[in-house]
Amino acid sequence: MHNVRPLPQYLVSRYHGWKATAYAENSAWYRRLAEDGQRPRAMVISCCDSRVHVTSIFGADSGEFFIHRNIANLVPPHAPDGQQHGTSAAVEYAVAALRVAHLIVVGHTSCGGVAGCHAMCSGQAPELEEKSSFVGRWMDILRPGYERVKDLPEDQQVSALEREAVLVSIGNLMTFPFVESAVTSGELSLHGLVHDIREGTLWQAEDGGRRWIAV
Template identity: 90%
Template sequence: MQNVRPLPQYLVGRYHGWKATSYAENSAWYRRLAEDGQRPRAMVISCCDSRVHVTSIFGADSGEFFIHRNIANLVPPYAPDGLQHGTSAAVEYAVTALHVAHLIVVGHTSCGGVAGCHAMCSGRAPELEEKSSFVGRWMDILRPGYERVKDLPEDQQVGALEREAVMVSIENLMTFPFVKTAVESGELSLHGIVHDIKNGTLMQAEDGGRRWAEI
């Protein structure tokens, strides 16, 4: 296709640097991953935001995390309707094929998707209400969370909604029969955290999301 172009040179240079250092020093491990397949202990669902780098936060190596990223780290409710569901497919594969032991939803501060949802639900972003808006229809997933924060003081609503993006996703995960079965059998645990980009802290949900405590 005429629209496909070679990579920009800064990325090519970084690749060659990685291949000559990190890969060369761990080539046996990469061969093992290729030959034996992946056995990640955890799945991480995080935001697409370029500032959220979960492998760096947790010091993870290749093969440790099965990672899915989307706008505002959301999981939709279980809906076997024959449509295409990228996030649901990733969850199904992680739980039923890879048998991960932990499923971690990672939210973050200053999330543009959450801010957009807040603006949309409060009537300040009519463009997101359009049926043609992919972002708007995706952020509909978070409307129940908005209903839970809309009566807070206005300067607290977006921060609370960032936490709700995590909790709504965990609630929706439990609507998947294979997730519910794995959790109830003790084979899978669900975790919710929020990463503060500015100060580098992690807050985790406790007591069903009624409390958040710094890790």
């Protein structure tokens, strides 16, 4: 563990500021969360992109969202193959253990992962085709979405693929038996959103993704 270093001072300062203000003003709530456990109403699957801050977008407090972030907000198909599946494990825990009522996939504009998938699938990023590329193999999940947008005008393909990243994930969620069962029984609802970073808007999928309307 010789490579572990102390936090940068600017993060230490920010932590002390949080502890003295936000925590101090809500310490009873934090103690309740610690003692009673979490009971989030919703799970959010969003991109790792630092510009996507779902708790700020929805004004959420600690304990409200069970959040999982990965490259391009993707969910792989159900595949109990003995491999390590961080996203699948998070979905299982949220639905089967926490019994969230809503599962929200949040995509966004200017997504680097989606742009990389488009470049890879269109033959412009051979490095992502390498078996050793973790990003490339992860973005293979989105290849079916690329097939649906590749015949669009070139200047529309990436933005369409950003929406497909949400729709592919929702489709894959329904391949999980416990998700399908919860949706069918009405215990769980699935939602697909795209966040426009520049404009601050949210677009919501309707009619199976055939329409996107402003929230």
